[in-house]
Amino acid sequence: MLKPILLVEDDARDLELTLVALERSQLANDVITVRDGAQALDYLLREGTYAGRTAGNPAVILLDLKLPKVNGLEVLQAVRASEALRAIPVVMLTSSHEESDVLRSYELGVNAYVVKPVDFKQFVAAIADLGIFWAVLNEPPPGSAKVQRRYE
Amino acid sequence: MTQPTRLDLAACASEPIRVPGAIQPHGWMVALGADDLQLLAYSENWRDLVGDADLPASLAALLPALLTPVQPKLRGLPDTVGPAAIGSVSVAGRRLDMIAHRSAARVFVEFEPAVPDDGLRAPLYTLVRQFVPLLQQATSVEALCALAAEEIQRLTGFGRTLVYRFDAEGHGEVLAETIEPGYESYAGHRFPASDVPAQARELYLQNRIRLIASADYVPVPLRSTVPDAAQAPLDLSFAALRSVSPVHLEYMRNMGTAASMSVSVVVRGRLWGLISCHDHAPRFVSFQTRVACEHLGQLLSLQIEAKEDNAEVADRLELRRITLDLVSQLTDSDATLQQLVREPASLLRIARAGGAAVVLDESCWMVGKTPPPPEVLRLAQWLASRIGDVFHTDRLPEAYPAAGAFAEAGCGVLAVSISKVHRHLLIWFRPEMVQTIEWAGDPRKQPVERDGQLHPRRSFATWREQVRGRSLAWRGGEVAAALELRQALVGIVLRRAEELAELAGELGRVNKELEAFSYSVSHDLRAPMRHIAGYVDLVLELEGGALSERTRRYLDHVKGAAKFAGELVDALLDFSRMGRAALKPAEVDLDGLVHDLVQQLSSEHADRRIEWHIEQPLPRLWADPVFLQMAARNLIGNAVKYTRGRDPAVIRIRGAGNDRQDGFEVADNGVGFSMKYANKLFGVFQRLHTAEEFEGSGIGLANVRRVVERHGGSVSARGEPDVGAAFTILLPRSPSTGVLSNPVPPGGKL
Numbered sequence: 001m002l003k004p005i006l007l008v009e010d011d012a013r014d015l016e017l018t019l020v021a022l023e024r025s026q027l028a029n030d031v032i033t034v035r036d037g038a039q040a041l042d043y044l045l046r047e048g049t050y051a052g053r054t055a056g057n058p059a060v061i062l063l064d065l066k067l068p069k070v071n072g073l074e075v076l077q078a079v080r081a082s083e084a085l086r087a088i089p090v091v092m093l094t095s096s097h098e099e100s101d102v103l104r105s106y107e108l109g110v111n112a113y114v115v116k117p118v119d120f121k122q123f124v125a126a127i128a129d130l131g132i133f134w135a136v137l138n139e140p141p142p143g144s145a146k147v148q149r150r151y152e
Numbered sequence: 153m154t155q156p157t158r159l160d161l162a163a164c165a166s167e168p169i170r171v172p173g174a175i176q177p178h179g180w181m182v183a184l185g186a187d188d189l190q191l192l193a194y195s196e197n198w199r200d201l202v203g204d205a206d207l208p209a210s211l212a213a214l215l216p217a218l219l220t221p222v223q224p225k226l227r228g229l230p231d232t233v234g235p236a237a238i239g240s241v242s243v244a245g246r247r248l249d250m251i252a253h254r255s256a257a258r259v260f261v262e263f264e265p266a267v268p269d270d271g272l273r274a275p276l277y278t279l280v281r282q283f284v285p286l287l288q289q290a291t292s293v294e295a296l297c298a299l300a301a302e303e304i305q306r307l308t309g310f311g312r313t314l315v316y317r318f319d320a321e322g323h324g325e326v327l328a329e330t331i332e333p334g335y336e337s338y339a340g341h342r343f344p345a346s347d348v349p350a351q352a353r354e355l356y357l358q359n360r361i362r363l364i365a366s367a368d369y370v371p372v373p374l375r376s377t378v379p380d381a382a383q384a385p386l387d388l389s390f391a392a393l394r395s396v397s398p399v400h401l402e403y404m405r406n407m408g409t410a411a412s413m414s415v416s417v418v419v420r421g422r423l424w425g426l427i428s429c430h431d432h433a434p435r436f437v438s439f440q441t442r443v444a445c446e447h448l449g450q451l452l453s454l455q456i457e458a459k460e461d462n463a464e465v466a467d468r469l470e471l472r473r474i475t476l477d478l479v480s481q482l483t484d485s486d487a488t489l490q491q492l493v494r495e496p497a498s499l500l501r502i503a504r505a506g507g508a509a510v511v512l513d514e515s516c517w518m519v520g521k522t523p524p525p526p527e528v529l530r531l532a533q534w535l536a537s538r539i540g541d542v543f544h545t546d547r548l549p550e551a552y553p554a555a556g557a558f559a560e561a562g563c564g565v566l567a568v569s570i571s572k573v574h575r576h577l578l579i580w581f582r583p584e585m586v587q588t589i590e591w592a593g594d595p596r597k598q599p600v601e602r603d604g605q606l607h608p609r610r611s612f613a614t615w616r617e618q619v620r621g622r623s624l625a626w627r628g629g630e631v632a633a634a635l636e637l638r639q640a641l642v643g644i645v646l647r648r649a650e651e652l653a654e655l656a657g658e659l660g661r662v663n664k665e666l667e668a669f670s671y672s673v674s675h676d677l678r679a680p681m682r683h684i685a686g687y688v689d690l691v692l693e694l695e696g697g698a699l700s701e702r703t704r705r706y707l708d709h710v711k712g713a714a715k716f717a718g719e720l721v722d723a724l725l726d727f728s729r730m731g732r733a734a735l736k737p738a739e740v741d742l743d744g745l746v747h748d749l750v751q752q753l754s755s756e757h758a759d760r761r762i763e764w765h766i767e768q769p770l771p772r773l774w775a776d777p778v779f780l781q782m783a784a785r786n787l788i789g790n791a792v793k794y795t796r797g798r799d800p801a802v803i804r805i806r807g808a809g810n811d812r813q814d815g816f817e818v819a820d821n822g823v824g825f826s827m828k829y830a831n832k833l834f835g836v837f838q839r840l841h842t843a844e845e846f847e848g849s850g851i852g853l854a855n856v857r858r859v860v861e862r863h864g865g866s867v868s869a870r871g872e873p874d875v876g877a878a879f880t881i882l883l884p885r886s887p888s889t890g891v892l893s894n895p896v897p898p899g900g901k902l
Binding site: 011013014017020065066094095096098099116117118119120121123 | 671675676678679681682683685686687688689690714715718719729733
């Protein structure tokens with residue numbers, strides 16, 4: 001089954017908290033997680049361990065900026081450079097509101113840039129908003145799957 | 153100043169003084185071919201000795217007997233030096249000294265009356281024995297000259313002997329004098345430059361002694377034996393008997409002088425001055441004595457040169473010591489050129505000036521007697537376009553008429569430039585020196601042409617002149633010292649620039665490291681704070697019911713601490729970003745900015761009663777919108793925070809400003825603070841309240857100050873404990889006052 005949200009996050013705690021947040025928005029089941037930029041590109045391009053996965057793009061990529069091996073900006077650059085992946089919405093999720101990162105992300109064509117709030121309630125709200133907008137409300141480009149809200 | 157008119161000396165200058173075609177009558181002359189010693193020319197007065205018959209024939213008969221014994225000496229004469237004694241002969245019962253010299257392929261033999269032994273046998277010997285030791289003891293140039301005057305007088309018996317020095321303009325200044333009773337004194341007087349025309353000066357350099365035995369003499373013509381009149385005129389430059397200009401003879405007669413002798417004083421190859429002898433009666437000086445006088449002149453020249461050299465060396469050493477003092481004091485201190493005025497005595501001494509100024513573009517620092525600052529700055533501007541490394545004049549008002557207004561302080565200036573790029577000058581001033589000069593006669597009276605003839609001035613009566621608009625002249629050593637100081641200063645300035653560049657590079661590296669550090673803090677420190685807060689929340693949610701009250705309280709503390717740490721990280725990041733980010737100033741609509749902030753804060757504190765009094769309209773400010781918003785949020789946020797517990801809280805925001813600045817004030821009725829802590833308010837991590845009373849990172853006001861200072865503005869605070877506090881920000885007005893460049897629409901978002 002095609003998973004509509006691709007979550008790229010190397011920090012186990014952030015990953016868990018993000019999944020908790022998505023769970024509370026009933027979106028957790030629609031998430032596939034990868035732990036670094038290289039895995040993310042393998043998944044998207046169906047290479048390496050993901051060579052056999054079913055074709056199709058995620059509805060949205062939630063991308064951590066600081067990642068081992070290939071960082072978030074490089075993943076974003078690769079996605080925008082690829083004919084097949086170019087149209088996927090990408091949301092940069094980061095701890096920092098460092099101006100240069102925000103600027104560079106927009107230059108590379110990010111769809112949204114979200115600084116993770118320190119406060120947990122605000123964090124949950126932010127992730128929920130993201131998931132619902134990009135994975136549910138947004139009309140994804142052809143070739144993507146749309147999440148069906150099960151409890152509405 | 154009275155300036156002699158200069159129509160004068162063209163006539164004198166063209167007078168053929170080297171080839172007068174005549175001699176003085178107190179001797180006899182023949183000119184011979186240098187190779188064959190055949191007679192080429194003779195003076196007319198041989199007639200007096202050998203009779204009126206065919207003179208060339210008589211001479212042809214006489215000369216072999218006179219010259220044959222000295223033929224080897226005649227043939228061995230070197231070319232173009234002064235005459236040499238070659239012997240003495242008897243002609244028609246008269247004893248004659250023979251002196252000879254060679255010039256332009258001719259040999260000139262002059263016959264002078266031999267002076268009977270006058271007890272001054274071998275004058276050269278007595279000169280060396282008595283005079284030289286005295287010269288060595290003399291301590292000054294003036295003392296040397298006095299000795300020379302006495303000695304010449306003793307050797308020659310002239311009634312008046314003067315030693316005078318030519319100044320920069322060629323005027324003669326009398327330094328020493330020996331006179332006999334009945335002679336007018338010229339001590340301290342000056343002789344105008346026009347008394348000694350240029351070509352005469354040149355001849356004094358070559359032939360260093362000249363005797364005019366009688367001012368009333370009738371010149372004796374020279375006759376040629378060569379029928380071809382085309383032969384070159386006889387050059388008598390080195391002839392002792394050379395006839396002088398009739399103008400000069402008239403000058404002597406006007407002066408009441410019947411006989412004169414002058415000996416050149418040549419220092420470093422230049423005509424330094426003259427030893428000049430006058431007598432009321434005709435006076436002849438024998439060749440031997442003249443040789444001694446010429447020698448005396450040379451001894452004097454050498455001693456003067458040595459004295460001047462010594463004085464110069466001592467002077468330069470002293471000036472160098474002062475230069476080193478000044479420079480070492482500059483290198484010791486961390487300060488700039490203006491430090492020079494901290495040692496006024498040295499700075500003035502180095503150029504022997506009355507005042508000095510250090511000019512750095514539009515600022516100046518002064519010591520001693522100088523014109524007022526605006527005049528100094530205007531002068532500096534004038535100098536800047538004229539100065540290379542150095543500029544000096546002892547008569548500034550002539551070149552820069554505005555200097556007339558400050559003549560008593562600055563008639564002379566010496567200036568050096570320290571920078572090619574900036575107007576950095578060091579200027580020394582000398583006051584006006586009103587000089588009274590005593591001339592031996594009015595220098596304005598030039599030789600005049602009358603009856604188709606040239607006549608010299610008639611009066612030698614003392615004539616006093618007042619010279620204004622001048623300072624003492626700057627001497628070579630002083631200019632050199634100023635240049636040396638300049639060199640050292642330029643070196644220091646350049647080294648400072650290098651050090652600064654190095655520091656800037658170092659700062660750049662440190663800044664980069666700080667930036668990397670902040671970046672990593674922003675990512676890596678915020679995440680664990682978020683995790684702590686997040687997991688505590690999860691625990692409280694999932695297990696809250698099962699936890700003891702105390703555990704719940706502890707977990708609340710953990711959460712609070714994490715949140716505080718997160719905010720602190722954000723504040724620190726803001727602070728560091730303000731240090732490195734470039735300002736992008738624009739016209740900011742303060743009304744819109746404050747309105748947004750107040751709305752946001754009101755909704756965050758909806759549970760409180762806050763009265764807002766906001767003056768309308770607030771001024772528009774010239775600032776970086778992002779930074780200004782950060783500062784405003786801090787101040788208004790503080791007002792909200794520190795009025796907690798007041799019901800209602802009253803917060804007033806109103807415009808502030810003066811003639812150059814615009815800003816605003818945020819006042820509250822909160823806990824306030826004591827003014828004795830006012831200076832600590834804006835420091836990083838300064839807090840005046842315990843953390844329990846009011847949460848906060850202690851960095852907010854430091855941020856405000858940093859924002860304001862980066863804009864070149866100022867921030868101030870007033871407070872009273874338990875009454876309230878007021879903070880005022882003032883920023884410089886837009887560079888294009890009143891003009892909205894890059895405007896932000898009213899009420900526009902930032």
